[in-house]
Amino acid sequence: MTISEALRHQMYERFVAAFGTEVGDALMEHLPPTGWADVATRADVDALRVATKQDIHVLGTELRGEMAELRAEVRTGMGELSGRLDKVEGRFEKLEGQIGGRFEKLEGNFDRLEGSLDKRIGEMHRSMANQTRAVIVATFGMMATSIGGVISVAALAH
Numbered sequence: 001m002t003i004s005e006a007l008r009h010q011m012y013e014r015f016v017a018a019f020g021t022e023v024g025d026a027l028m029e030h031l032p033p034t035g036w037a038d039v040a041t042r043a044d045v046d047a048l049r050v051a052t053k054q055d056i057h058v059l060g061t062e063l064r065g066e067m068a069e070l071r072a073e074v075r076t077g078m079g080e081l082s083g084r085l086d087k088v089e090g091r092f093e094k095l096e097g098q099i100g101g102r103f104e105k106l107e108g109n110f111d112r113l114e115g116s117l118d119k120r121i122g123e124m125h126r127s128m129a130n131q132t133r134a135v136i137v138a139t140f141g142m143m144a145t146s147i148g149g150v151i152s153v154a155a156l157a158h
Contacts, residue, residue, distance in 0.1 A: 003034075012024050012028050
């Protein structure tokens with residue numbers, strides 16, 4: 001039988017009238033608020049504890065299995081990633097070697113170009129020096145001729 005709130009209140013009032021407020025309050029505190037069918041017994045609590053422990057054990061076992069699978073997947077993924085990184089590293093090393101070879105070739109070309117330019121600049125200096133000497137000699141020759149002409153004209157004029 002389920003006791004309604006109205007029936008509970010009516011019972012409380014009769015106990016208070018018969019035994020006083022203190023006894024009525026004490027009795028109501030010892031009665032369940034919804035009825036005895038909803039109150040758990042020690043056996044109910046023990047059974048629930050056993051079932052909960054079993055559930056926790058099953059869940060723990062499942063979780064450990066899933067974690068082991070996840071660890072295996074992560075290890076596999078890490079191995080694959082490591083292999084890919086090794087390939088990329090190999091490609092970079094190959095590319096680095098190719099670039100290094102091209103730089104060495106380029107440096108050799110610059111060295112040859114520098115040598116060629118140095119040779120041509122040296123030839124230009126020698127050529128300019130020869131031309132300068134020729135101009136100076138020609139200038140002295142013209143000056144000497146001019147002086148000789150001036151002396152001849154002066155000698156004839158006297």
